[in-house]
Amino acid sequence: MYRLHGFCQSGNTFKVAFLLRALAQPWEPVYVDFMHGVTREAGWRETANEMGEAPVLDDGPRRLSQSGLILTHLARKHGAFQGKTQEEQDEVLRWILFDNHKFTSYFATFRFMKAFGPAAPDPAVMAWLRGRIDNAFGIVNKHLAARPFMVGTAPTIADFSLCGYLFFPVEESGYEVETRFPHIHAWRTRLKAVPGWADPYEILPGERIAPRW
Numbered sequence: 681m682y683r684l685h686g687f688c689q690s691g692n693t694f695k696v697a698f699l700l701r702a703l704a705q706p707w708e709p710v711y712v713d714f715m716h717g718v719t720r721e722a723g724w725r726e727t728a729n730e731m732g733e734a735p736v737l738d739d740g741p742r743r744l745s746q747s748g749l750i751l752t753h754l755a756r757k758h759g760a761f762q763g764k765t766q767e768e769q770d771e772v773l774r775w776i777l778f779d780n781h782k783f784t785s786y787f788a789t790f791r792f793m794k795a796f797g798p799a800a801p802d803p804a805v806m807a808w809l810r811g812r813i814d815n816a817f818g819i820v821n822k823h824l825a826a827r828p829f830m831v832g833t834a835p836t837i838a839d840f841s842l843c844g845y846l847f848f849p850v851e852e853s854g855y856e857v858e859t860r861f862p863h864i865h866a867w868r869t870r871l872k873a874v875p876g877w878a879d880p881y882e883i884l885p886g887e888r889i890a891p892r893w
């Protein structure tokens with residue numbers, strides 16, 4: 681049985697939970713009390729993840745972190761969603777790297793500050809982040825205009841990675857995907873039809889929090 685350490689506001693945790701469900705693998709969630717700073721504690725970093733981040737996946741004695749590595753490990757191990765050829769697998773890695781650097785990272789930070797931050801977000805910081813998100817979302821939107829999924833003709837872990845934060849309520853980010861990025865919106869609708877998809881708040885542990893700002 682896999683054990684997935686994370687929490688319900690975490691799209692990075694959702695990426696892995698969605699893949700585990702799509703692979704029909706048994707797993708149990710292990711709650712990480714992120715909002716009260718558990719990942720900043722020295723003890724948690726020593727035992728769970730020295731990088732101070734969720735998600736973490738226990739696969740037997742192996743403890744893995746970084747959603748991109750976890751997705752790659754699971755896809756390889758179960759022989760699914762990894763891309764059909766070496767060239768496709770290289771493309772998958774390319775998009776996972778882009779996701780971690782520019783797509784998920786800026787959007788997740790923006791949403792966190794807007795919905796869950798301890799103080800009202802600084803408008804100048806938010807405007808800067810919005811510019812970065814607009815750029816990354818524009819790139820993915822253009823890519824998806826010509827194809828149903830990020831790589832090849834079927835879902836891969838590149839899709840599971842990039843979609844991690846796109847199923848949370850729009851009020852949390854205030855960022856309008858549906859009207860501004862129609863190809864991303866159509867793609868996320870296709871992903872909802874992948875067997876195993878579920879609302880992150882339905883499958884991950886922790887209290888739901890109303891957006892603060």
Ligand SMILES: N[C@@H](CCC(=O)N[C@@H](CS)C(=O)NCC(=O)O)C(=O)O
Nearest residue numbers: 690692732733734735746747748780
């Ligand atoms: N690249 C990492 C990012 C993980 C990440 O940033 N997780 C958030 C929670 S969703 C976190 O633990 N952040 C702690 C921090 O940035 O200090 C991944 O994909 O796993």
